[in-house]
Amino acid sequence: MSVTRQFDKDLEDLRVEVLRMGGLAEEMIHYAVKLILTREPSLSSKVRENEEAVNRLHIEIDERVLSLIALHQPAARDLRLLAAVLKINADLERIGDQAVNISETGAYLCRLPAMKLGDIPRMADLAAGMLKDSLDCFSRHDVELAKNVIRRDDEEDRLKSETFNELVSLMQSDASTIQRAMDIILIARNLERIADHATNIAEDVIFMVLGKDIRHGSELKLGRS
């Protein structure tokens, strides 16, 4: 196999590895949220299992990227792809951490009397959908889908603020809800952070495809396409 074809194959393998890690992170969110909704603390073991696999992939993918850069000395587009993978890798690992946090808080919450979860299921659906689409846009180099993911982050922030305000009012009117309301607020923040990481991934995809940095609203000042 020619060196170029070998490099193309290595990049394709890397893409598959990132998507596998992303799939495991998606499952972690799914199980962590299911744990809260069904009040089934044993689901935390599923989250933990995936966490180990995600942590292994986190290290493996970083190693692969560095080997590929050292071996093939890529320029421009391929280099942007590899740099994007380094960052996406970090975001996926942190999404896994957030899912672990949700399952730990959730396991604790299951032991207390049931309470309304407000917008948590909606926030969870939105965050999980953003992650799924951020992985799809990475896989397909789809800039339009990436922009769509970024736009949805505002809705997640809005839901988090609403949840926060509603639960503070609830705590003020009924002190017996304080411990549980605090836990639900923490879960809302974890979901918001998952949406933030999905947004980071979508931004990295746009940079990877267009060579344009759109973070910090800089696309107008620093257009590099």
Place this chain on the structure above:
Amino acid sequence: MSVTRQFDKDLEDLRVEVLRMGGLAEEMIHYAVKLILTREPSLSSKVRENEEAVNRLHIEIDERVLSLIALHQPAARDLRLLAAVLKINADLERIGDQAVNISETGAYLCRLPAMKLGDIPRMADLAAGMLKDSLDCFSRHDVELAKNVIRRDDEEDRLKSETFNELVSLMQSDASTIQRAMDIILIARNLERIADHATNIAEDVIFMVLGKDIRHGSELKLGRS
């Protein structure tokens, strides 16, 4: 100037740039915490000023790293340094975000009656010290100092849990404290996250210097020195 000497100079410039960004992030924490302690909301403008500079450097440093890789095709040690800078850059930017969050919550808190801040000043000192030392260990390639930073993260987590528990008890005994206690809990979490990012930086320095990945307790399984 020879290509090698030019590359060394470029790496040195990059190091200085990272330290400058780190210094700005340290200042942001300083001002945000001072805002809370002195109840002086106008300090949030200082935090905002630095945020703009940090965001500009965030983009600049990423661009420089990619240019240096494309131009000099570094291997092994230099490549690890450049990959570490990409990650440290992301952590510094997120530390800045956390400082902005602290100053925003703090500005809100200033408008409410004063309340004891418990371990917040101690958490702030610890997190700021960890960031300072993580930058020093990056600058000096000091693995022992990096390990020391990583160890201090447990103390920050402990203080955050204590703060959390104390404030939940306070809210339960006195509903008039709920809004303020919630804000202080959010600030404690922001400080904990700053300490997490400093820990990430210290881990990246160890990888950069030793070529060993110590994340996820993997140094025994995956020793690569």
